[in-house]
Amino acid sequence: MHKLDRTDTRLLLALTEDPRSTIVALAEKLGLSRNTVQARMSALDASNVLHPFDRRINPVALGYPLTAFISVHLQQQQLGTIVEKLSDIPEIVQAHGLSGTSDLLVRVVCTDADDLFRITGLILECEGVERAETSLAMGELIPFRAKPLLEREQNA
Template sequence: MRNVDAVDARILLALDADPQATTVALADRLGLARNTVQSRLRRLEESGHLKEPSRRVDPAALGYPLLALITLSISQRVGEPTREGILRIPEVVELLVTTGDADLLARVVARDTTDLHRITNHLLEVPGVVRSNTTIVLMELQPLSVRPLLQRHTGPDARRGPVTPEGAARAAPSGARNVTTRQANAQPADTTGSGPGTHSVSLDT
């Protein structure tokens, strides 16, 4: 599977800032060809790097403002049927296999504590679930976000914001800036016999 590269990260950051941006708008903003943006987004979706839009929905908007983390110990003799039974409970929005005393960590949403009690009882009724331990989340300080990782992935230029034509000119390669400086400071030299307006410039590599 192809990993996300620096160009992919720039596209994703721009899309994160403006989810409704068109391919043309993203291409103009980033100084990329439209076909490049289109093909890279399609490849990211087909590879599974971009998850489904439903992951962006806040459960509170659906009437589930309460979040709980429930660890579950299961009988290893049951295994997969137990996990399938757990995932049939709609309020279990994420299920992770963990190390430690418990076997699974379930991210559960609920309408209130009474509803959470109901969901917990449903979990304990699943064949193979031995015991559970529930932690209620009081406040979400930092929702899941990979934006800082994408910014790091693009390199130091990522924190400078979207690329504009003016910014692209300022970000020209250092060799090009050296050429401009030397041309500006060079003394006219008639090296070809074509007149005083001709001068030579050495290039740094």
């Protein structure tokens, strides 16, 4: 993974403040030449520093106002096939493998409580899934953010 230097983080910060700003605007803002910014941007695009655009889409706008986290306990030998099956469920928007008391943390979005019930059912149907504990998300109290990390990098 391409390690970022101070210029890169400044670039990312500027982008965070205005995601649609042009290269020249960025260059001016950061006191760099247009060429430099362009080179950095290409490098960022090419590397895997940036997640796909998906991440910026708010599922609420897509008609899925409810978010839930489901802790899944499973037979670990089956992890691979289970993840494959879960991938087929569109409402599952993310899943992390975990160490600790549960094996999988699944994030789902849904239209309402009935929908959530249906989806947990789908998860429980998978062979190898032993238990699933659902927690409804009551709000994103701290929205995802990388800004504080970027700013710390600045001052370092």
